[in-house]
Amino acid sequence: MQEFLQQVINGxxxxxxxxxxxLGYTMVYGVLRLINFAHGDVYMFGAFMAFYASMWIGPRxxxxxxxxxxxxxxxxxxxxxxxVIERFAYRPVRHxxxxxxxxxxxxxxxxxxxxxxxxxxxxxxxxxxxxxxxEPIQIGGxxxxxxxxxxxxxxxxxxxxxxxxxMYTRFGKAMRAISQDPTAAALMGINIDNVITATFAxxxxxxxxxxxxxxxxxxxxxxxxxxxxxLKAFAAAVVGGIGSIPGAVIGGLxxxxxxxxVGASAYGDWREAIAFALLIVxxxxxxxxxxxxxIVEKV
Amino acid sequence: MSFLQVDNLVTRxxxxxxxxxxxxxxxxxxxxxxxxxxxxxxxxxxxxLSGILRPATGAITFRGENITPWQTDRIVxxxxxxxxxxxxxxxxxxxxxxxxxxxYTRRDRDEIAKDMGHVFELFPRLKERLNQSAGTLSGGEQxxxxxxxxxxxRPKLLMLDEPSLGLAPLLVREIFRIVEEINREGxxxxxxxxxxxxxxxxxxxxxxxxxxxxxxxxxAAALAQNEVVRKAYLGG
Numbered sequence: 402m403q404e405f406l407q408q409v410i411n412g413x414x415x416x417x418x419x420x421x422x423x424l425g426y427t428m429v430y431g432v433l434r435l436i437n438f439a440h441g442d443v444y445m446f447g448a449f450m451a452f453y454a455s456m457w458i459g460p461r462x463x464x465x466x467x468x469x470x471x472x473x474x475x476x477x478x479x480x481x482x483x484x485v486i487e488r489f490a491y492r493p494v495r496h497x498x499x500x501x502x503x504x505x506x507x508x509x510x511x512x513x514x515x516x517x518x519x520x521x522x523x524x525x526x527x528x529x530x531x532x533x534x535x536e537p538i539q540i541g542g543x544x545x546x547x548x549x550x551x552x553x554x555x556x557x558x559x560x561x562x563x564x565x566x567x568m569y570t571r572f573g574k575a576m577r578a579i580s581q582d583p584t585a586a587a588l589m590g591i592n593i594d595n596v597i598t599a600t601f602a603x604x605x606x607x608x609x610x611x612x613x614x615x616x617x618x619x620x621x622x623x624x625x626x627x628x629x630x631x632l633k634a635f636a637a638a639v640v641g642g643i644g645s646i647p648g649a650v651i652g653g654l655x656x657x658x659x660x661x662x663v664g665a666s667a668y669g670d671w672r673e674a675i676a677f678a679l680l681i682v683x684x685x686x687x688x689x690x691x692x693x694x695x696i697v698e699k700v
Numbered sequence: 701m702s703f704l705q706v707d708n709l710v711t712r713x714x715x716x717x718x719x720x721x722x723x724x725x726x727x728x729x730x731x732x733x734x735x736x737x738x739x740x741x742x743x744x745x746x747x748x749l750s751g752i753l754r755p756a757t758g759a760i761t762f763r764g765e766n767i768t769p770w771q772t773d774r775i776v777x778x779x780x781x782x783x784x785x786x787x788x789x790x791x792x793x794x795x796x797x798x799x800x801x802x803x804y805t806r807r808d809r810d811e812i813a814k815d816m817g818h819v820f821e822l823f824p825r826l827k828e829r830l831n832q833s834a835g836t837l838s839g840g841e842q843x844x845x846x847x848x849x850x851x852x853x854r855p856k857l858l859m860l861d862e863p864s865l866g867l868a869p870l871l872v873r874e875i876f877r878i879v880e881e882i883n884r885e886g887x888x889x890x891x892x893x894x895x896x897x898x899x900x901x902x903x904x905x906x907x908x909x910x911x912x913x914x915x916x917x918x919x920a921a922a923l924a925q926n927e928v929v930r931k932a933y934l935g936g
Binding site: 571574575577578581582584585586588589590591592593694 | 771772784800
């Protein structure tokens, strides 16, 4: 029973991380109908920015203030990267066929991975322990790795914040309006370009946060670290229903739990494949995803 | 200079020229109607005026300013707002959220709340459906929502694209009565309609559009009496 609960907690934590990344895919898809394949690399970039920031800030600012500065810097740098990608890679091809944008996205991803190798080096770097002591936490009979606790707390807080932004702020409403009907949204006086930029900024911030959290659990970072989590989170977004924000969260959680339980079972070797198995199953059974409503094509 | 002046507007979809040099004017406080058959270019004209389509040539002047190259959001801020063909309500969002989005360009919370109250006076049905998602509304209710949403921006020029389309006759009369009321409150209206009889009954002036060109222009009363208009658009 304890073993089971512990695995559930791990599954939710990893699910939260996938959800954070999946949200970036699904929000961008909502406003642009584009799969931003470079999104996983923003996650990698966030981890590297935290790595460099902590090398510089660490010796100068100690304590919690230093950690906050490192996190802020990493997130802001990733936001800037996301905004630059949108402005210079995707905006010029926005009115071209969708395939053009998709290929552009793959190109940006390759550029960031190989560029990252040039700039950051190909060898894995040791990620600093942002959150101090690695002592596991004991709750009742459960022993939980400390960084898993941080992951749980941070993802929950971020998901609640995102829910608030999307449902109640002016920007959130504009973003939902664009994903439902871009023409009608423009007729409301919404500046579509600005909302798309802000959507990339928000998605990139979440990806960077995910990158930080994962790196603090598994403290080795390299320029390709975003590839697999990015693809898996994309699968989670599709499983939940691409374009659906609650869908991304549910898809992420389903994937996190599935991975942990497959990993703990006799078929542990299949852990890395389960995301894609889920993707194939959902595409066969319900292509619009768990919460997807299907696309109504206008005639 | 007129309130809205359109000079020689040409709009193309690829090889098709949907507007072939349209000129018209709307004076402040008027209801001007644009009648014409399907495919005459009425919706194309409104979409061009809103900046959704770009004209190949021609000029749009609003209150003395050349707005031809402006983006849609800037045009809305300037006060030209439309309730589009097919209503285009945000189906997955509540009636309240739809109305809030109508007021997107505004920041004056108290005044927005007041205007929402006014929309409920015009369309009491919307108040009953406040928290329902717009996709669950009937066609008539969606039309009310689309008009109410457009009003939430406090338009100076309200453009209505086929507000009577697909509605029961009783509801059509209701909608036209409300358009008149909105106009009396000081909003200039450009009304696109296939229901020419009702449109001419409430409008001050009218234009007849045919294959992308203005073929007739007169007071609404004169158009309603005109033999050609009666034959072609009023069913004899």
